[in-house]
Amino acid sequence: MPAQGNALTRCRDRLRAHPLAFDALLATAVLGAMVLGSFADPHGDGSGPTFGTRTPGPGSVLLMVVGAAALVARRRAPKQVLACTGAVTVAEFVAGDPAAPVAMSAVVALYTVASRTDRPTTWRVGLATMTVLTAAAMFFGSAPWYTQENLGVFAWTGMAAAAGDAVRSRRAFVDAIRERAERAERTREEEARRRVAEERLRIARDLHDVVAHHIALVNVQAGVAAHVMDRRPDQAKEALAHVRDASRSALDELRATVGLLRQSGDPEAPTEPAPGLAVLDDLLDTFRHAGLPVRLARTDQDTHLPAAVDLAAYRIVQEALTNVRKHAGTDATAEVSVLRVGRTIEVTVLDDGGTPGPGPGPADSTAAPRPGPAAPADRAPGGHGLLGMRERVAAIGGALSTGPRYGGGFRVQAILPLTTRSGEDLVP
Structure with a gap:
């Protein structure tokens, strides 16, 4: 089972990477379904539908091929493909006897238009397609206008428009969530960079204050010690003691400041508040x-x-x-x-x-x-x-x-x- 799942996933990814191949495969499947449907008689002999009791004519076969072939370009020109499939469907209703299910290609084309346009366009194009195809089936079909086949054309076109609109809405929702997630990630990264810059500036100020203060004291006391070393060794010793205290304080504060830069895995060092x-x-x-x-x-x-x-x-x-x-x-x-x-x-x-x-x-x-x-x-x-x-x-x-x-x-x-x-x- 896992191997089959992986194979299906690879096949799906490959088809998504090559949309034209997917559309060609879809057109072939729709053509096969229309050809099989053309051999089925929904009324049959009174006891139920029968298969093989009728055969589509050359004109119907040609219209089915044209309608299916148009679906190959459904992504590049969805409205033009819908117009083409709608035209061959109306032509089949007018001239076909027995009628072949060419409307199936128009249903797929309408779904494509609804999934790739906005909702107002879907409503306008969907209602126009439903009205034209249903009216053609009722007025030019060989069966009475109230038959189930004519109502089926209305129902299938309506469901195609609704399904395409739902897919478009879900795709827009997923894109919005992805965009918000990416924007939030960018915001977090910018905030992290800003905090790092502020912390770097704060540490730089602390280091400057520590070094400027203590080194200045060390410099002054060292100068005093050098000046009185020969004449007043006691005062020189006191100055050197101050040098030692100032340097020790500088080291302690530097150790505390640098300790802030340690990572969590580094050994801990004693720090002061x-x-x-x-x-x-x-x-x-x-x-x-x-x-x-x-x-x-x-x-x-x-x-x-x-x-x-x-x-x-x-x-x-x-x-x-x-x-x-x-x-x-x-x-x-x-x-x-x-x-x-x-x-x-x-x-x-x-x-x-x-x-x-x-x-x-x-x-x-x-x-x-x-x-x-x-x-x-x-x-x-x-x-x-x-x-x-x-x-x-x-x-x-x-x-x-x-x-x-x-x-x-x-x-x-x-x-x-x-x-x-x-x-x-x-x-x-």
Whole structure:
């Protein structure tokens, strides 16, 4: 049985791949059915139908051949084939004696038209075909107009039109389902690509913040250690200890960030939660140890922040203070404020500009340009610090403003909503 099923499937697929061969085979089958039907007498001898009691004439045979041959072109010109088969059917009703079932070819042609056109066309063409063929059978047939053969012509043409319309509707329904499935698949792929791009950008911002902050501290402390190594070894040792702590923190945060890129089958690595304002004091201590005095004012201790907002606030403070340490000068001081105002959190970082010092040169491009006395507007032209902060704030629906302060220094202020765009962690 499975072998027979496979053979039927292969035969069906082959016929679908060659529609002209299928139509030729169908025309041959219809011709055979019409020839056999022409030898049958539906009335018989009174006891039932008989076979072989009548024989079709040469004209009837010719009309059956013409009607069947026209079906070979039914896919390419369905309406023309219907007109041809309808004409030979009417001709058989007018001249045939005994009548041959040429109407069978017209039934197949009408089914083809109904399955390949719209419903209004099916109604118009179907009603016209039913009317013409039934009227020809009633008025020109050898039997009385009320016989079953004449009613059969009406019934068979009507069923052909209805069956063709049903097949067309089902085909359109299946095509619509397939098109919706393909569109949904394309939408899922586009959404997946968009999410991948957003995640790649978020990881890039995290890596930039981690590297810019910790490497800047390492650079400063290493410079201090090299400067006082001979005269004050104790201070050099303290600076090297800060270098070690900053490098360890950088490695830990890099490990946590890269751990997000691991696949499910990769071995697990210990990771820490994403930093937030809960560890803001530890962040400020790293800058104080690097020689940057930082004052803190905050009124958000009892506020539960969404994870995205918490991380964004932490990274903004980290990036802003890193820029202060690198560009504001050796005597600069900074102020950080984290305030809850209504349903927003305002994060502000200010510095007084200080005096120019031996900070990183123009080749350092890990931080954003800082206009002002100690940081010309063209400093670090390839920096991404301010751009990264703006992208972080925009991603959660906040606002960021930056610029020089009157009298010197720089200001960074971010207004962050307490509810993310996705409704994460709604704050009462």
